[in-house]
Amino acid sequence: MSSTNSDGTTSDSSVDRAFEAALYGTGHTALDTGASLLAADPAVDAELARRGQEFVAAAWRRGWQPADVVRLVRRDLDDVHIRLLAALIRAQAPYDGPRGPRWQAQIHDLPPETPPRADRFSHATAVLELYRLLLRLPALEPLEGPTAKQTRPESRMLTRIRALLAKAEATGFPEEAEALSAKAQELMARHSIDEALLASRTSAAKDTPGACRIGVEPPYEQAKAVLLDAVASANHCRAVWNEPFDFSTVVGFEADLEVVELLYTSLLVQAQAAMTKAEAAQRAGGRKRTKTFRQSFLAAYAHRIGTRLTEAAKAPVTEDLLPVLASREVAVTARLDRMFPETTTTRLRGVSDEAGWVEGAQAADRAQVAPRRPLR
Template identity: 45%
Template sequence: MSPDQVAAATVLITRLARGPLTPDALADARAVLAGRVPGTVLDEAAERALLDAVDPLWSRGWTPRDLVEVVRRRVGASVAPLAADLVAVDAARRPATWVRVDTPPPGVPLLTHWRARPGVDGLAAVLRLVATILALPPLPEVPPEEPDTSGIDPKVLARVRGLLAKAESTTFAEEAEALSAKAQELMARHALEAAAVTGVTETFPTAGVRRLWLDAPYTSAKSSLVHQVAGANRCRAVSLDALDLVTVVGHPTDLDTVELLTTSLLVQAGRAMAGPAGGSRTRSFRHAFLLSYAARIGERLREAGEAAEAAARAERGDALLPVLAARGEIVERTVAELFPRLTTKRFTVGNTAGWRAGREAADAASLRVGREALHD
């Protein structure tokens, strides 16, 4: 096997990946490669094509997690592990910037490694993965998230996760409401106390950035929930519908709240739609349901936030207000730097029953804020 053979085969694989990848096209590509590329060259060239495709991705705003997430959604769960293996192999070339993860056996090309898996069409997976990577658009570059030094208590986070897990699993709306409320109480109160203690320091000259990937279907409507939860927790959300991706900008403690609550509330919304109160299964009903659910959740969260701030001001006076105002300015500045050309998207709702059902489900998942939750 000569370097020229591998280079030529790599170019051929990349060219084939740029074409349509229908079942017939995949069969034709397999025949072309079998006729032109010796078996000893194919696996080495396939890995080279993957590494060449992924190499420029990191300078275009993507992260390894983003790649795996988009592959899982666009290509399928069966190919996502290959993307993770590719990230691991690529990481070996970047020891200064990558955290090493489990890799295929040293010296074993990715395609060879994948052929050993039962039921896996390794060559088709390679071609689909190369094609997907080459078609990805650039993303705003997200700086590494700074560690949160605000003194967040891991025990608080652990308790919040436990409360939300119980809220997701219960079949009783009243119990889910109480559990979700207590989780919000803990996070809201803790975030405000941390802000009052740390203030605004040079530790956070810019806000943190977190990317949230949404699962189909109805990702556009689901993104509305992320926007509502983010806005109620002093964050900003920016959607990229083409990739089912929402970028959330805010203080690290608030980002934790947004991610935890959004994940839990989406689970609860899905359960409500699937249950007896979910009503129709038509697309218009469920689209309206999710938009209404998001709007009502936003109302409830804003009420909870106002109550939390009022309680904090009663205890600490107005010293918290300039801190929150300064952090808000940092968030807005970071959003403007990352997304200089934002547009506003408007939704239309054509199903009254879905809107009504979504509001009722949001009431069942309502969230309140109270100081006593920290001491229960």
């Protein structure tokens, strides 16, 4: 319902006039005009929040997920907008249908909501800036995933893998990190095969590939996208990079998607630590080309890791596993083709620092990605 103001107008019309000016107008003063209208009418607050929830729901219908929008707002706007967005997403959540565990995890990871605002005009300006971004979100490929009723609790295997990788990233001793990460990689391979065999022998055979989005954010996003692609390919998944919106969509079966997220995140942590150490040594020697060194370092790291993972993926399997793995690969490829009927190939740019390339390749050789044991 609309409330009536002292001048006879309604709060709804105040919001509509503010939106007409700020969200659909093109003049230099459009945003200030809309914010002034909202700031002058305290009765609009509830309606303004309701409209924001509608913008959020519309984003979900266009294929966006909470983490996608938070990532974009963090890139293009400010912290206050992220907190406003978090409040809107939480307020809209009760009106959603069943969502999968990835979605629920994204809701759980939302930042705290906005603190009390300093003044009405500043608050209204921030709200309109956020709504303008939400309004202009394009449609994305939908990620149909399992609902909460169809999912199982995280397996003990994944819990062990997470713990091993966390220890490998935290330790300062390379030998210990190697042992921990090698064990984690062994468990990853076994986990994937166990899930495939279970699906082939039970009613889970009707399981179909899913998809998730993983952030690939600046700086040096091209090299990071190449690294993620290598990790996905080695773990029976496929990745497609969306450069404008800082993410890659990874398609695969759920057990493999979980492994890709874990390994990619761990390798990024290891790469960052190795790059920081190598860069410090370069600066101590008088070098100043930090940006080109980092770009070349990460490009070489991603290239070399891809080679290592490809070699590891060639481990022999017994003949009884071949039909199972082949059918799953066909299903993943079919899902990818449906989601992305047209893709293009991007080549790495800006790789010009020889020392960065050499250091990155050496760091990749030291990274803890042990070859998989033969599958049997």
